[in-house]
Amino acid sequence: MSNFMFLFRGGETPTSPERMQAQMQKWMNWIQELRNDGKYIAGDPLQGSGKVLRSPNKVITDGPFAEGKEIVGGYFLVRAETIDEAANMAKDCPIFEGGGSVEVRPVQVINP
Amino acid sequence: MSDAASIHNLVDHFFRHQSGKLVAVMTRVFGLHNLELVEDVVQAALVQALEAWKIHGVPEDPAAWMYRVARNKALDVIRHRAVGDRLNPEWTRLVGRDEGSDPLSRLFLSHEIADSQLRMIFTCCHPQLPEESQIALTLKALCGFSTHEIARALLTTEANVKKRITRAKRKFIDEEIEFEVPSGDALKARLGSVHTVLYLLFNEGYSSSQPNELIRRDLCEEAVRLCLLLFDHPASTNPETAALLALMLLHASRFDARLDESSNILLLEEQDRGRWNQNLIERGIYYLNESASGDHISRYHLEAAIAAHHSIAAGFADTNWAAILLLYDDLVQIHPSPIHELNRSIAVAQVSGPDAGIAAIQQIKELENLEDYHLLHATLGEFHRRAGRADEARRCFRRAMECTVSVSEQRLLERKLHDCDVLAQTAKK
Numbered sequence: 001m002s003n004f005m006f007l008f009r010g011g012e013t014p015t016s017p018e019r020m021q022a023q024m025q026k027w028m029n030w031i032q033e034l035r036n037d038g039k040y041i042a043g044d045p046l047q048g049s050g051k052v053l054r055s056p057n058k059v060i061t062d063g064p065f066a067e068g069k070e071i072v073g074g075y076f077l078v079r080a081e082t083i084d085e086a087a088n089m090a091k092d093c094p095i096f097e098g099g100g101s102v103e104v105r106p107v108q109v110i111n112p
Numbered sequence: 113m114s115d116a117a118s119i120h121n122l123v124d125h126f127f128r129h130q131s132g133k134l135v136a137v138m139t140r141v142f143g144l145h146n147l148e149l150v151e152d153v154v155q156a157a158l159v160q161a162l163e164a165w166k167i168h169g170v171p172e173d174p175a176a177w178m179y180r181v182a183r184n185k186a187l188d189v190i191r192h193r194a195v196g197d198r199l200n201p202e203w204t205r206l207v208g209r210d211e212g213s214d215p216l217s218r219l220f221l222s223h224e225i226a227d228s229q230l231r232m233i234f235t236c237c238h239p240q241l242p243e244e245s246q247i248a249l250t251l252k253a254l255c256g257f258s259t260h261e262i263a264r265a266l267l268t269t270e271a272n273v274k275k276r277i278t279r280a281k282r283k284f285i286d287e288e289i290e291f292e293v294p295s296g297d298a299l300k301a302r303l304g305s306v307h308t309v310l311y312l313l314f315n316e317g318y319s320s321s322q323p324n325e326l327i328r329r330d331l332c333e334e335a336v337r338l339c340l341l342l343f344d345h346p347a348s349t350n351p352e353t354a355a356l357l358a359l360m361l362l363h364a365s366r367f368d369a370r371l372d373e374s375s376n377i378l379l380l381e382e383q384d385r386g387r388w389n390q391n392l393i394e395r396g397i398y399y400l401n402e403s404a405s406g407d408h409i410s411r412y413h414l415e416a417a418i419a420a421h422h423s424i425a426a427g428f429a430d431t432n433w434a435a436i437l438l439l440y441d442d443l444v445q446i447h448p449s450p451i452h453e454l455n456r457s458i459a460v461a462q463v464s465g466p467d468a469g470i471a472a473i474q475q476i477k478e479l480e481n482l483e484d485y486h487l488l489h490a491t492l493g494e495f496h497r498r499a500g501r502a503d504e505a506r507r508c509f510r511r512a513m514e515c516t517v518s519v520s521e522q523r524l525l526e527r528k529l530h531d532c533d534v535l536a537q538t539a540k541k
Binding site for chain 2: 008013015016017018019020021023024025027028031043044045048073074075076094
């Protein structure tokens with residue numbers, strides 16, 4: 001088993017409270033499935049704005065850093081045998097219904 | 113994400129109802145004239161909850177979490193935007209001067225939320241607003257419906273809903289309407305229009321013109337929820353409120369029994385009474401008893417009493433039609449309406465036969481107002497059928513079909529036409 005990170009970008013935010021709850025329920029169901037399979041490790045949402053520091057002068061500027069669609073909204077840490085399995089796990093993510101994306105990255109093992 | 117959070121599921125309509133609560137609370141902070149700002153702040157709080165919870169799970173106390181977020185967003189607005197001078201002066205003073213005190217948090221205590229929601233009910237039902245604005249605004253501000261959902265619920269366009277809501281918001285500003293519960297005689301009068309709006313809201317859901325069963329249920333549930341809020345608040349609890357609540361609960365008890373598996377309408381005499389919700393009937397009877405005080409009998413008292421007679425009857429034939437007829441006699445006295453008279457004719461027919469029912473219909477004042485009402489012709493048709501006049505009955509049912517676009521009503525009328533054919537054939541033999 002290796003660890004992988006899912007990075008969530010974009011997706012649609014409904015304006016109707018009822019639709020918000022429906023969207024959230026889909027995410028909860030998906031997470032629950034991953035947990036039931038023992039594949040979910042952790043996850044956190046990220047706030048929509050922040051600061052960026054750039055070389056060489058370490059000037060601090062405010063986010064957002066990119067187009068709205070490109071901002072990472074949150075991440076999951078999951079467990080899978082292969083990158084392909086991890087990518088397949090991400091296929092059920094509700095983010096696709098709203099046009100968002102999931103980036104799947106293997107976590108680098110420090111002691112290979 | 114903790115295990116506790118992961119298994120925690122939200123109650124149905126949590127976001128929608130929180131939206132209603134937050135809009136009411138925030139309107140107390142920012143004032144009715146800032147309703148747009150209020151909606152923005154509430155929307156931002158809901159989005160933050162959605163974005164955080166969908167990845168991290170629902171916190172142990174989701175309501176408290178959302179209140180904290182909303183409170184912080186409100187404070188941000190107060191501190192960073194130049195709306196201070198247009199805020200409720202009380203909040204400006206307290207927020208600005210005393211870092212230690214936290215008047216905003218106080219507004220999220222449950223009795224303060226109820227109080228804010230009550231103010232919102234009275235505001236949405238303000239007599240200066242046209243009826244259609246009252247209903248649309250109630251659904252938006254108190255029930256957390258989006259304009260799209262309101263349009264679907266009220267069978268109109270989104271543009272129309274927006275127009276109705278904008279008109280209401282403009283009225284609030286132009287007339288300098290206060291966000292408050294009126295007192296004294298004004299309270300009594302305003303409570304009357306609140307009852308009317310909730311009654312209409314319930315009927316929107318109960319009427320068969322709304323084809324979507326889920327929407328119908330939602331509207332009925334929302335009307336009951338708001339009526340309970342009225343009943344539980346000292347300012348608005350009175351016998352009439354109890355009667356309206358009883359009326360809604362008793363009707364709602366039959367909700368599941370009104371359609372068969374193919375969504376065909378089942379008439380009262382065809383319904384499986386075992387599917388009537390006994391819990392709702394008991395609650396309805398409880399509030400009907402609560403309504404029996406004071407010296408004023410409202411239309412809601414009489415309509416609830418009629419509904420109660422149906423609810424406690426073992427079967428259609430066992431219904432106390434004589435008692436129901438007396439109640440209808442009173443109802444058309446205190447609240448003259450051709451529709452009530454039409455319903456009364458059904459009781460007349462049960463007591464004295466179908467021809468007496470037809471005679472009662474012919475005596476309806478302003479009968480011409482019902483000329484395009486499908487239930488007038490359907491009722492007449494049913495009376496003729498029972499009296500054995502298949503041709504007359506058929507003619508009435510066909511006329512009824514011309515008056516309704518509802519698919520389920522059409523199917524019911526086709527079934528009735530078939531009954532007429534059966535009747536005609538039996539007569540031939």
